[in-house]
Amino acid sequence: MAQMVDTVLYFEGDRHAAYRVLRGVKNRFGSTNEIGVFEMRQEGLAEVPNPSEYMLSGKPEGASGSVVACSIEGTRPILLEIQALVCKTSFGLPRRTAAGADLNRVNLLMAVLEKRAGVPLSSCDAYVNIAGGIRMNEPAIDLGIVLAIVSSYREVAIPESLICFGEVGLSGEVRAVSMAAQRVQEAKKLGFGECMLPKVCMSEQLKTDGIKVVGVATVREALRYIGC
Numbered sequence: 001m002a003q004m005v006d007t008v009l010y011f012e013g014d015r016h017a018a019y020r021v022l023r024g025v026k027n028r029f030g031s032t033n034e035i036g037v038f039e040m041r042q043e044g045l046a047e048v049p050n051p052s053e054y055m056l057s058g059k060p061e062g063a064s065g066s067v068v069a070c071s072i073e074g075t076r077p078i079l080l081e082i083q084a085l086v087c088k089t090s091f092g093l094p095r096r097t098a099a100g101a102d103l104n105r106v107n108l109l110m111a112v113l114e115k116r117a118g119v120p121l122s123s124c125d126a127y128v129n130i131a132g133g134i135r136m137n138e139p140a141i142d143l144g145i146v147l148a149i150v151s152s153y154r155e156v157a158i159p160e161s162l163i164c165f166g167e168v169g170l171s172g173e174v175r176a177v178s179m180a181a182q183r184v185q186e187a188k189k190l191g192f193g194e195c196m197l198p199k200v201c202m203s204e205q206l207k208t209d210g211i212k213v214v215g216v217a218t219v220r221e222a223l224r225y226i227g228c
Contacts, residue, residue: 069144100130
């Protein structure tokens with residue numbers, strides 16, 4: 001006998017982390033792009049009304065290898081802290097790990113940095129983490145991963161007021177992403193003073209009152225802006 005399932009939902013997140021994401025993988029009558037963010041508390045699961053604010057709580061100040069990026073889940077902008085730790089390897093083959101991000105994507109971005117930006121990473125171990133136990137695969141976090149890796153490698157802290165988003169291509173170009181205006185507004189709402197984004201997105205009707213918008217066309221431009 002055939003069985004018809006209208007909706008399939010599942011929780012994701014590190015069991016040791018406080019946050020859980022409720023994600024739809026099948027919905028016969030609606031979108032599967034939206035997510036819900038919940039926090040594990042003593043009394044049970046509680047909805048997180050502003051996921052960005054919670055994800056950024058506890059972010060270290062003045063530390064290299066840390067940057068805030070903006071991702072989109074469905075129609076909701078979510079701000080995330082991306083952390084990276086880069087150090088010289090003690091083995092013949094460098095070790096690369098990623099928590100919350102796709103490891104293959106991290107390896108690709110490191111290859112772009114070495115080839116297009118002249119950052120010698122082939123002899124370095126690299127560890128990339130999205131704080132909070134949440135997993136994101138949107139290409140818009142590419143620029144955040146790149147900045148975090150080089151920030152750790154150069155031991156240069158990224159300004160606390162800076163947020164970024166943008167897809168990075170194999171030629172080192174920073175490519176356009178969707179919903180740029182909503183991402184900028186979310187950054188402004190949470191008190192960020194600067195937003196780094198693809199230069200091609202600058203043509204959109206961005207409301208930039210109260211926030212400085214920096215358009216970059218390549219990875220090299222982005223690295224120069226943060227002093228790396």
